[in-house]
Structure formats: structure tokens, C-alpha cells
Amino acid sequence: MDRVSVTFLSSSSTAYLMVSCFLLTMLMLLPELKQKVIVRSEVLQALQQLVTIVGTAFGPKREDGDDDEAACLEKQAPGPKNYPIIGALKELNGYEVPYQAFSDFGERYGPVTALRLGSVNAIVVNGIDNIKEVLINKGQHFDSRPNFRRYQLLFSGNKENSLAFCDWSEVQKARRDMLVPHTFPRNFSGRFDELNTIVVDEISQLLGSVGQSTTIAIKPLVLAICANAFSQYFGSHRFEVEDKRFQQLVRNFDQIFYEVNQGYAADFLPFLLPLHRQNLRRMDRLAEEIRAIILETIIADRYERWGEGSEPRDYVDSLIEHVKAGRGPALEWETALFALEDIIGGHSAVGNFLVKAFGYIVQHSEVQQRIQAEADGVLERHGRQVIELTDRAEMPFTEAVIMEALRLIASPIVPHVANQDSQIGGYTVAKDTLIFLNNYDLSMSPRLWDAPESFRPERFLQQGRVVKPDFFIPFGAGRRSCMGYRMTQLLSFSIIANLLRTYTISPIAGQDYRVPVGSLAMPEQSYTFSVSLRTC
Numbered sequence: 001m002d003r004v005s006v007t008f009l010s011s012s013s014t015a016y017l018m019v020s021c022f023l024l025t026m027l028m029l030l031p032e033l034k035q036k037v038i039v040r041s042e043v044l045q046a047l048q049q050l051v052t053i054v055g056t057a058f059g060p061k062r063e064d065g066d067d068d069e070a071a072c073l074e075k076q077a078p079g080p081k082n083y084p085i086i087g088a089l090k091e092l093n094g095y096e097v098p099y100q101a102f103s104d105f106g107e108r109y110g111p112v113t114a115l116r117l118g119s120v121n122a123i124v125v126n127g128i129d130n131i132k133e134v135l136i137n138k139g140q141h142f143d144s145r146p147n148f149r150r151y152q153l154l155f156s157g158n159k160e161n162s163l164a165f166c167d168w169s170e171v172q173k174a175r176r177d178m179l180v181p182h183t184f185p186r187n188f189s190g191r192f193d194e195l196n197t198i199v200v201d202e203i204s205q206l207l208g209s210v211g212q213s214t215t216i217a218i219k220p221l222v223l224a225i226c227a228n229a230f231s232q233y234f235g236s237h238r239f240e241v242e243d244k245r246f247q248q249l250v251r252n253f254d255q256i257f258y259e260v261n262q263g264y265a266a267d268f269l270p271f272l273l274p275l276h277r278q279n280l281r282r283m284d285r286l287a288e289e290i291r292a293i294i295l296e297t298i299i300a301d302r303y304e305r306w307g308e309g310s311e312p313r314d315y316v317d318s319l320i321e322h323v324k325a326g327r328g329p330a331l332e333w334e335t336a337l338f339a340l341e342d343i344i345g346g347h348s349a350v351g352n353f354l355v356k357a358f359g360y361i362v363q364h365s366e367v368q369q370r371i372q373a374e375a376d377g378v379l380e381r382h383g384r385q386v387i388e389l390t391d392r393a394e395m396p397f398t399e400a401v402i403m404e405a406l407r408l409i410a411s412p413i414v415p416h417v418a419n420q421d422s423q424i425g426g427y428t429v430a431k432d433t434l435i436f437l438n439n440y441d442l443s444m445s446p447r448l449w450d451a452p453e454s455f456r457p458e459r460f461l462q463q464g465r466v467v468k469p470d471f472f473i474p475f476g477a478g479r480r481s482c483m484g485y486r487m488t489q490l491l492s493f494s495i496i497a498n499l500l501r502t503y504t505i506s507p508i509a510g511q512d513y514r515v516p517v518g519s520l521a522m523p524e525q526s527y528t529f530s531v532s533l534r535t536c
């Protein structure tokens with residue numbers, strides 16, 4: 001028997017503590033447990049891991065007097081009490097959105113709060129100045145991402161395959177640089193015009209299949225528009241909407257998007273991971289199916305056919321060219337394919353966001369009327385039938401609606417991780433500490449916004465222009481900032497404006513249109529609207 005197990009068995013009070021903690025953890029996690037089928041051998045594994053964790057927590061301490069002395073000189077951030085095994089996880093209990101707990105920490109302990117979540121040391125950062133210190137001023141100290149086992153499993157056993165969950169590296173820098181011309185097309189550039197044509201055509205085709213007065217499920221409609229727009233723009237491939245492979249691609253991406261947007265206690269209590277194994281296997285299968293469809297349709301024989309001196313015409317070409325020309329830093333074709341999947345999968349983010357935005361719009365008929373009036377004005381002035389991306393500047397209210405929906409949804413910034421010892425707000429932060437940046441507070445604090453719970457797009461308007469306060473950062477900031485925010489703004493604008501210039505959407509009696517907050521993801525079954533063709 002090893003030392004850890006002996007320590008565990010020889011101490012009855014430790015055993016008692018362990019059992020209590022285990023029960024407490026299980027109670028906290030009832031909602032998670034309810035959905036899972038527990039396989040006996042997996043429970044055994046979980047218990048073994050628990051024994052190891054308890055042994056580590058109660059085993060003899062390291063001889064580190066020198067380190068302790070140094071630690072006394074450092075300024076440690078205050079925080080809630082940490083219990084064995086669960087740490088301060090129970091502090092997150094009872095909130096609709098965990099980030100609301102982080103705002104309460106700010107009130108109780110100050111803007112920088114230290115706590116342990118299960119086995120993970122974490123810091124919660126409140127306030128725009130401290131958040132900017134992490135994202136911008138000391139961006140290079142905090143550019144890693146969490147090393148949750150779940151992320152490893154979701155990306156073929158290696159989170160470095162993922163654009164959003166990898167740590168910072170030269171490869172990540174190259175992947176970001178390669179994306180910029182594609183995901184941030186400049187106004188009036190060739191790519192901008194191309195995106196405009198693709199989106200407008202896609203909307204027209206899909207709206208053409210909607211009747212004059214009917215009901216529509218909004219999620220499949222907007223996901224299909226976004227998926228085909230992304231596939232054409234990044235990969236020059238349009239799917240027939242009836243194509244079973246297309247439908248599977250959209251469904252699989254959406255399910256994975258939902259999964260990566262969930263937070264699980266198992267991320268902090270790895271011994272619970274076996275409870276998720278079945279689901280993770282399912283995700284793995286969905287990802288494999290996505291890869292097969294993309295290889296068969298978007299890629300086909302493009303990799304083999306690529307010749308030296310060819311001019312890249314889309315993002316797929318840029319990736320192939322980088323790999324084949326052996327540009328530094330070296331990128332394996334396999335890694336490039338993951339980047340492509342991540343970017344094509346970005347359509348799920350836009351689609352899910354739009355479902356929520358339409359959820360707000362359908363509840364506020366006056367907002368819908370103002371968007372329609374703005375669209376009608378533009379079409380009349382330009383003598384056109386469709387809204388173009390260049391019309392954004394003339395439709396500030398519609399832009400403000402998008403901002404207000406982003407604010408209210410308050411989706412979190414992907415957590416960062418300290419890659420070295422550093423400080424935030426004058427407090428010591430050890431290497432490998434997980435950093436939560438509370439942008440929920442920045443979006444929802446009554447100190448920053450009047451009536452923050454209300455949907456009021458005009459709060460983003462000043463003298464007919466869209467004005468965004470500096471502390472409003474729904475897409476993060478700095479070297480790990482969102483690579484898709486311009487695509488989100490452009491597609492959301494085009495889809496909202498063109499759909500509402502054609503149709504009026506209304507709620508169906510008895511349906512629940514409350515919009516879930518704190519995450520971008522919507523469940524598969526979401527809103528159904530009544531739609532009627534506009535006559536003017």
C-alpha cells in the first residue's frame with residue numbers, strides 16, 4: 001500500500017471528513033448526477049481518485065519554510081473559506097448564473113478574490129481596470145487557458161487543437177494572424193462584398209421557402225443561414241439545405257457548441273469526470289462526423305490539387321498554402337483542419353446569439369417596429385429590395401439592438417490562466433492560477449447601467465450614433481480576444497434587418513420567450529414565432 005493510502009486509513013477523523021465532504025459534494029451535484037448513468041467501475045475509479053486527493057490534502061506537508069517566509073511578504077487576495085476537496089465550490093450554489101456569485105465576491109472581499117474550486121486555485125477579477133490589467137497591460141502573463149481534462153477529451157485528446165482553449169504559442173499567434181483578413185473583412189474590400197453577397201443570397205433563398213403567414217422555429221432557420229454563409233465564405237462550398245450531410249453538420253456543431261458552453265463541477269473535481277464519460281464519447285463521435293463531412297465536401301481534393309504559386313481565394317486555401325509552403329511556425333495539416341472546424345463552427349455562436357436576440361425582439365413590438373422603420377427608410381432612399389452590409393451606418397438602432405442583446409445575455413469571457421507568477425490589482429497570483437474575469441458584472445451592474453435588467457437598445461445611442469462604453473467588452477480584449485466579433489456583427493445585422501424587413505414576427509400565446517442569460521448557447525428546441533409577410 002502506498003504512503004497516501006496509509007495516511008488515509010490510519011486517520012479515522014480524516015476518513016469521517018472525507019465521507020462528509022463526499023456527501024456534501026454529491027448533494028451539490030445532484031442536478032449533474034440526476035442526468036448520468038453511473039457505471040460501477042467508473043465509480044470505483046472516482047473513489048480511488050478521491051482517496052488520492054484526500055491523501056494529498058491531509059498528508060505530511062512539504063518542507064518549504066523558505067517559500068512560506070517569502071509568501072508572508074506577498075499580498076494574498078482575500079476570499080471565502082475553502083473546504084477540503086470541494087474548496088469554495090459551495091459558494092457558487094443557488095445562483096442562476098455563477099458569475100452573479102462572482103459579483104457578490106466583489107462586494108464581500110473586494111475586486112480581486114482568491115478561492116479554491118475543488119482542486120483548482122482560482123482568482124475572480126472584478127472591475128474594468130483590473131480586468132484590463134489581465135487582458136491588456138499584463139496580457140502576456142495571463143494568456144493560457146484552463147487545462148480541464150474535459151477540454152482535452154473534447155479536442156481529440158489535445159486542447160492545443162482548439163483555437164479558444166489552447167495555451168498561447170507561436171502556432172496560436174500564426175493561426176490568429178492567418179484568420180485576421182478573413183474574419184475581419186474591411187469595409188468595401190473584396191471579401192466584404194463577397195460576404196455581403198453570400199449572406200443576402202442565403203437569406204433570400206431560405207426566406208423564399210417560408211410561407212406568407214405561418215409559424216417558424218427560428219433556430220433551424222438562422223443556423224442554416226449562418227452555416228451556409230460560413231461554409232461559402234471560408235470554404236467556397238454551398239450545401240443544399242435538404243442535404244442530409246448539411247443537416248447533420250449543423251446539428252453536430254450545435255450540440256458541441258452547447259457542450260463547450262456548459263460549466264461542470266467535474267472540471268474542478270476530476271473524480272466526477274467518469275459521470276460525463278458517456279457524453280464525452282458522444283461528443284467525440286459528433287466531432288468525427290463533422291471532420292468526415294468537411295473532408296468530403298469542403299476540402300474534397302483541394303489539398304492534393306493545390307499548386308505552388310496559386311493565389312489563396314479563401315481561408316481553406318490560406319491554410320493549405322501555409323502547410324504546403326512549409327511556412328513557420330510549422331502547422332500540421334491535421335492541426336489546420338481543427339482550426340478550419342473551429343471557424344466553420346463559429347456559425348453556431350452567431351446562430352445561437354441570433355435566436356436569443358430574436359427572443360428579445362419578439363417580446364418588444366416597439367423595438368421590431370423601429371428596426372422595420374429603419375430598414376424601410378434605407379430601402380426607399382437607395383431604391384433597393386435588400387439591406388446590404390454597407391447600410392449598417394444608416395441603421396444605428398438595429399446596431400444598438402445587437403449591442404443590447406449582447407449585453408443582456410452577458411456570456412462569460414473564456415477563463416484565462418496565469419502562465420507565470422504575477423500580480424493583479426497589487427495581489428499576488430501564482431503561476432497556473434485560473435482567472436475568471438467577471439464581465440457579467442460589467443454588463444449588468446446597476447452601478448454602470450440604468451435599469452440593467454431592461455431591454456433598452458437606445459442606451460447605446462447618442463445623437464443618432466452608436467456609442468459603446470469602454471467597460472462593455474462582450475468579446476473580451478487583448479491577445480486572446482474573440483476572432484469572430486466582426487463576423488457576428490455583420491451577419492447578425494444582415495439577418496435581423498433582412499428578416500424583419502420581410503416579415504413581422506409575433507409571439508405565440510402560451511409560449512415562454514424568456515431568454516436564458518450567462519451563456520450564448522440555446523437548447524436545441526427553442527422559440528417558435530408566428531410570422532406574417534409585410535405588405536409595404
Ligand code: HEM
Nearest residue numbers: 163164346349353413414475476477480481482483484488
Ligand atoms: C455572439 C457571438 C460571440 C461572442 C459573444 C463571443 C465571445 C468571445 C469571448 C468573450 C472570447 C474570449 C475572449 C478573451 O479571452 O479575452 C472569445 C474567443 C474566441 N472567439 Fe468568440 N464570440 C462570439 C462569436 C465568435 C465567432 C462567430 C467566432 C468565429 C468566427 C469566434 C471565434 C473565437 C475564437 C477563435 C476565440 C478564441 C481566441 C483565442 O483564444 O485566441 N467567436 N469569443
